[in-house]
Amino acid sequence: MAWTTPLSAVANTPLTAGQWNASVRDNMLETTPGVATAKRKIFVTNGTNKIAERDLKDHIVDVEESTTSTSYVDLGTIGPRVTLRTGFSALVWIRCMSSNSGGGTAHMSYAVSGGTTIAAANNKARSADGGSGSWSPASSVTNLETALDSGDEHTFTAKYLSSSVTSSFSRRRIVVLGL
Amino acid sequence: MAWSTPITAAANSTFLASQWNTGVRDNLAMTAPAISTTNGWLICSSATNVISERQVVQSILDTSATTSSVTFVTLGTGPAVTVTTGNGALCFHSANVSCATNNSALYGPSIDGDTPPTGRCILIDGDGVTTRDDRIGVTNGFLTLSDGAHTFTLQARVTGGGPATVINRRIIAMAL
Numbered sequence: 001m002a003w004t005t006p007l008s009a010v011a012n013t014p015l016t017a018g019q020w021n022a023s024v025r026d027n028m029l030e031t032t033p034g035v036a037t038a039k040r041k042i043f044v045t046n047g048t049n050k051i052a053e054r055d056l057k058d059h060i061v062d063v064e065e066s067t068t069s070t071s072y073v074d075l076g077t078i079g080p081r082v083t084l085r086t087g088f089s090a091l092v093w094i095r096c097m098s099s100n101s102g103g104g105t106a107h108m109s110y111a112v113s114g115g116t117t118i119a120a121a122n123n124k125a126r127s128a129d130g131g132s133g134s135w136s137p138a139s140s141v142t143n144l145e146t147a148l149d150s151g152d153e154h155t156f157t158a159k160y161l162s163s164s165v166t167s168s169f170s171r172r173r174i175v176v177l178g179l
Numbered sequence: 180m181a182w183s184t185p186i187t188a189a190a191n192s193t194f195l196a197s198q199w200n201t202g203v204r205d206n207l208a209m210t211a212p213a214i215s216t217t218n219g220w221l222i223c224s225s226a227t228n229v230i231s232e233r234q235v236v237q238s239i240l241d242t243s244a245t246t247s248s249v250t251f252v253t254l255g256t257g258p259a260v261t262v263t264t265g266n267g268a269l270c271f272h273s274a275n276v277s278c279a280t281n282n283s284a285l286y287g288p289s290i291d292g293d294t295p296p297t298g299r300c301i302l303i304d305g306d307g308v309t310t311r312d313d314r315i316g317v318t319n320g321f322l323t324l325s326d327g328a329h330t331f332t333l334q335a336r337v338t339g340g341g342p343a344t345v346i347n348r349r350i351i352a353m354a355l
Contacts, residue, residue, distance in 0.1 A: 003212040006204040009196035024203060030212040032222070043222040045215040045232050051222065087219045091235065091351070105312070123241050123347040127275060127314035141316035142271035144237035144351050150218060179219040179235060 001026045003049035044179050046087060046150075054178035057082040061158075064170035072109060072120035072159035075169065081157035083114070086178035088150045093175040094158060095140035098128040099168045105129045106136070106167030110174060111159050112145060115152025120159035128167075138171055180205040182228035223355050225265045225326075233354035236260045240348045247341030251285075251294055251334035254345060259332035260352045266324050267355035270331050273316030274348040278305030284343030286335045288350060290321060295334060303343075314347055322355075 006023040009015065028034055032043050035053055046052035059080035067073055084090075098106035106128045109120035124143040128136030148154055156176050160169055186202040188194065207213060211222045214232055225231040237260065244254035253259075262268065270288050278284035287300030299319050303311065321329075331352050337343045 006207045008204055009199035011196040013196070015194075015199070023207070027207050027210075027212070031210045043211060045211075045217055045220040045222065047215065047218055049212045049215055051211045051215050089219045089235070091353075103309075107314075122314075123239075124273075124349070125314055126316075127312070129277075129312040130309055136313065139313075139315040140318075141273040141314065141349075142318065142351055143273075143349065144235060146237065179221075 001029055003027055003030045042177070044087060052087065054086070055084040056175070056177045057084050058173065058175040061172045062170060064168055066166050066168040067160050067162055068166050069161060070163065072111065072161045074157070075160055079158055080172050080174040081155055082174060082176050083153055083155040084176060084178050085151065085153050086148050088148055089144060089146045089179040090148060090154070090156070091177040091179065092143045092145060092156055093140050093173070094126055095138060095171075095173040096126055096169050097135050097138045097171045099135045100128070100130060100162070101166040103130050104165035104167065105163040106169065107161040107163070108169060108172065109159050109161070110156050112148070112154055112156055114154040115149030116147065116154060118145065118147075120161075122161070140173070180208050182206055182209045221353070221355070223265060231265060233265065234262050235351065235353045236262050237349060237351040241346065243344060243346040245342040245344045246335050246337065247343070248336050249339060251289065251336045253332055253334050257332040257334070258348055258350050259330055260350055261328055261330040262352045262354045263328050264324050264354040265326055267320070267322040268324060268329065269353040269355065270319045270321060271316060271351040271353075272301070272333055272349060273314065274301065274333070275312050275314040275346045276301050276303045277310050277312040277344045278303055278337060279310050279342055279344070280305050280340035281307030282340040283338040284335065284341070285337070286333060286343070286345055287317070288319065288331045289334045290331055291329055312344070
């Protein structure tokens with residue numbers, strides 16, 4: 001079924017069952033209550049005369065873990081990570097506390113897998129420079145992914161990199177809103 | 180057309196064409212699928228019995244830029260985004276920001292050319308010894324906007340000395 005322009009009634013012209021089914025029944029099934037399936041979802045446009053419900057998901061990994069890798073890797077506890085169905089885009093929030101054993105930079109970014117694959121990158125990371133053992137305050141960054149395969153499930157997984165030292169991360173968060 | 184309270188049918192009463200047109204046709208034309216024109220825009224209320232589709236838009240500028248200006252300046256394109264809003268928007272921005280001297284670097288969104296207050300900005304303190312280059316983000320709500328198009332432009336300044344350096348810059352506006 002799909003949305004159709006509701007008919008304009010004309011005086012003294014009977015409304016047929018087919019017209020009712022197309023204009024009322026089928027169109028009502030395309031409205032927000034018609035497509036809602038669960039709690040705590042939002043509605044977005046999904047093309048001309050079409051909408052979809054989208055998820056907001058989060059995951060928390062609080063444990064402190066570290067890496068010396070100069071390319072993006074998982075820590076001992078993978079993630080945080082969430083999987084959800086998206087349209088062409090998704091809003092992604094990541095947040096952590098981090099520290100370095102010396103002069104270097106700790107990066108928390110994220111990779112996307114599933115319908116579309118996107119590597120973690122420094123230009124969308126939460127990065128903390130230097131520190132020599134002191135913890136950088138918890139802070140978040142927000143990114144909009146805009147080149148996803150619409151309608152597919154995607155997994156967003158936090159990844160970690162240290163520029164030249166041992167970098168530690170704790171109180172890690174990821175929140176993703178499908179659009 | 181506008182939304183109107185749907186008629187309450189009464190037994191054995193004739194259902195007029197005009198009642199169908201206002202009670203069914205015109206009201207259906209105000210629902211979310213009827214107003215949907217594109218992909219990935221939010222469905223938001225915009226007035227009593229009125230909804231709108233609202234865009235979430237991002238601009239990225241990864242290149243490095245510096246300034247020693249003590250008044251806010253736009254470095255390159257900012258970056259900047261323009262979006263049509265109702266009376267609200269959320270703005271997210273992030274960047275590597277550093278200050279090479281014992282002063283502060285500020286980097287925040289100007290909306291329609293205003294001067295960003297300090298509280299709207301990423302603020303990095305320099306110590307004049309080690310230049311830290313953290314990449315962090317800030318979220319701002321703009322909830323008293325006029326309906327229409329608004330431009331959000333990232334701008335930078337220092338409190339003295341400098342220079343401030345910004346790189347890996349992103350701005351996202353979510354119209355509401």
